[in-house]
Amino acid sequence: MGRGRQKAKQTKVARELKYFSPETNYRALEQELTSHSHNDLSDRRGGAAVDTDDTDDGDYGRWLDDDER
Helix, strand or coil, rough: HHHHHHHHHHHHHHHHHHHCCEEEEEEEHHHHHHCHHHHHHHHCCEEEEECCCCCCCHHHHHHHCCHHC
């Protein structure tokens, strides 16, 4: 296939992708976003939930100013 045909085909495919808009199921999206809490997401990733306790800052504490603690 020559370069002109190849470029025309790529342009056609790119144009189809640009203007393609699938039907979006907003109800399913809303349910998915609201059904998971922060702990559920961290468990799926294999990590622990973020600790919001300000008493033990670990290594990060030395970078905080006194008014940020």
